[in-house]
Amino acid sequence: DGGITQSPKYLFRKEGQNVTLSCEQNLNHDAMYWYRQDPGQGLRLIYYSQIVNDFQKGDIAEGYSVSREKKESFPLTVTSAQKNPTAFYLCASSRVGGFTEAFFGQGTRLTVV
């Protein structure tokens, strides 16, 4: 069955370390997205990509980096420059042209200690 796989579900890291969150989809979607959610708040867009080897910053891109070397994969790196990295991270994908038929991963809860 087609879908999005995020891994791991829970992740713990020490402060100052970079960490990479995985997002893989087998839906043949061109567009992929990364969001961050803080307690009691809505989802905010970090980065998105509409085609391989191209990506755009969202509202809160500082302290994050992404790559899109393959259509199926859109990994997110939380760098040591991100001041408050502890959060819930959600990956999504859709067909290009308006977020139709969007699918969502199960999310990764990152805790930095």
Next chain:
Amino acid sequence: KNEVEQSPQNLTAQEGEFITINCSYSVGISALHWLQQHPGGGIVSLFMLSSGKKKHGRLIATINIQEKHSSLHITASHPRDSAVYICAVSCPRFGTGTRLQVFP
């Protein structure tokens, strides 16, 4: 002002009650999604709408494109419906969610 506004932010109901959650948006869209997020964070897509009305079991979603408004209705609510319900539009932008608690 957020591009996507949801109301209410919190909702408490007794089992069996009819529930309505509203979503208003200020941007042009091609699709609107209603999502359900359970404790633990996992998100499930309930509906994708571009016009009219859709029904799935006890859930009904409607959209009025001219008024830029959508509603999610839950008939005969049940404690297992307790979750955060999120509206998302095709920018993509999300509402802040409505936290629903249904008590037996």
